[in-house]
Amino acid sequence: MNALRRKAVLLALLLAPSAGWAQATTIGDNGLNMGEGRLHPYVDAELDYDSAAGFFGPGNGSIGSLTGEWILHVRPGFRLEYPASWVNLSLNADLDRVQYLGLANPNAAEPSHWEGAANFESSFNQKGAVEFDLGDNFSYLQQTTDPVIGIGVLTLHNEAHASLPIHPGGGALSVTPGGSITLEQYSPIDNSQICTPPSPNDPNCNPVLLANFNFVDVQGNLAASWRFLPKTAVSIMGSYDARAYQNDPTNAAQLMHAGAGLTGLLTSKIAVTAKLGWAQEFAKATGTLTAHAELNYLVSDTSNMRIGYLRDLQSVPQFGVYADDRGYAELRFFLGGRLTLRAYGAYDALAYAGGTRSDQMVTIDAGPQYQFVRWLIAAAGYTFNYRNTNVTQSALVNYTRNVGYVRLTLTY
Amino acid sequence: MAQAVSPSTAAEKAASVPDPEKVQRSADGLARMREVLKDVLSKLEEARNTKDVVKLNCVNEKLTQIKGLLRISEQADVSLQEAVARKETAAAEHEFTKVTIARQKVDQLRSEAEECIGQLAFRTDENLTVEVETPQDLPKNDVTNPEPPPPLVVRPPPASPST
Secondary structure (H helix, E strand, C coil), X not given: CCHHHHHHHHHHHHHCCCCHHHHHHCCCCCCEEECCEEEEEEEEEEEEEEEEEEEECCCCCCCCCEEEEEEEEEEEEEEEEEECCCEEEEEEEEEEEEEECCCCCCCCCCCCEEEEEEXXXXXXXXXXXXXXXXXXXXXXXXXXXXXXXXXXXXXXXXXXXXXXXXCCXXXXXXXXXXXXXXXXXXXXXXXXXXXXXXXXXXXXXXXHHHHHHCEEEEEEEEEEEEEEECCEEEEEXXXXXXXXXXXXXXXXXXXXXXXXXXXXXXXXXEEEEEEEEEEEECCCCEEEEEEEEEEEEECCCCCEEEEEEEEEEEEECCCEEEEEEEEEEEEEEEECCCEEEEEEEEEEEEEECCCCCEEEEXXXXXXEEEEEECCEEEEXXXXXXXXXXCCHHHHHHCEEEXXXXXXXEEEX | CCCCCCHHHHXXXXXXXXXXXHHHHHHHHHHHHHHHHHHHHHHHHHHHHCCCHHHHHHHHHHHHHHHHHHHHXXXXXXXXXXXXXXXXXXXXXXXXXXXXXXHHHHHHHHHHHHHHHHCHHHCCCCCCCCCCCCCCCCCCCCCCCCCCCCCCCECCCCEECCC
């Protein structure tokens, strides 16, 4: 599992008690009083074995083969929740020391680094007819949302967003205009070129050129939904993204999404998502049908099984846009008030604009989590990633990763 | 909808109507009220056929009031004729005013009975409540806003030549 996804799951499990299936793992009434809110400090330690930890050389300056390594994460952080009558605030923040232990390969300690993430959300006048939401997501992680990149990279990502949900009357009808500004900047973990054969002008191979992929994305969006049954709604949505790259004006993207669909219950146990739309990129005159279909079997309020298909068009450096066809399945079970079981699998087929590159990715992520007491939580898991591309000079993009991990969390 | 006539206004009008005409107008008023009674009775039957107890009760309430007013008006008409025969002007005006006000009120009740049948769905007041029954076994979560699939992220392996 990549770091973002694991972090997201961890936060959902431990730090977001309002999130459906994680309700049973709430921290409860502990925490430090902060006026009407509470502050929950925590720390977790995680030990990973990553079979594709890096290209660690033999010590003579040359690039070695992809090898495995033990990696230790020590992640202190805190969560602040402030549910006042006029505003609902939440802030999650953590710092993560990623230490390559060098146990499997003595030369593997160099990529060790710090990571961090912070997530702030606020909602004003939630019970009124006109609500105002403001938030910011910040992260500095060894990962990227750019699937073109084949080199280990540290990504500084910041997204600020605001919306104005309007839900008059009983709230069955909701209209939400909103917008966001996203900034993403890349810095190499190491400046070594590792493509075979070397391709110094390709930012995917030459880390020095990664700054060409830095971007700013400005989005405006509008969504409306009408809950015509207590748990079933129809919705329409549209968005427009303008993305500019720092050193690559030729691939600036103007991407529009528009769609409509139905979400909610078909029966008391079966929920569906059925959405259809169109995405159009104007700079490269590329458009495609978008879709999201999902069947969700609700075993209980905290356990479910879902299977789905997603097709979307996203902006990407170097090519402008790519289409992603994804099939996925997920199981989530919460048993006995303490044990959480989760398994997720997905297959992504990416087709880049221009038709010269296509990628395939397979992701599997499974593992249990157990809450011994309110302040002590243990988790273990296994993740599998397979990545393949048809571009020969980016041979390093092709890899298979197996990761096993154990994690212990102390929280107050 | 007919407007209600205040007793003082009706009395003034009664004073300006000659006694023989009072008798005639009173008789016309009674005839009119009996027509209204028949009409509202048919509406009661209509409400009964729809098996709508709310409509039925509504029309029945109006009908009861109309019957009461008609009974009062019939007694007033008899008293009016006696007063005219005895040349008791004040008493005649008083009885004529009763019939006049009753007729106006009956016309108003007829309109209300029509609303009971045809326009009840559009009327609300402080006594109106709407009960929505929701199945008990629905999930508590908001399934109309499901969690989206996770975003596509990649974590390419770093290189470390260790020179």
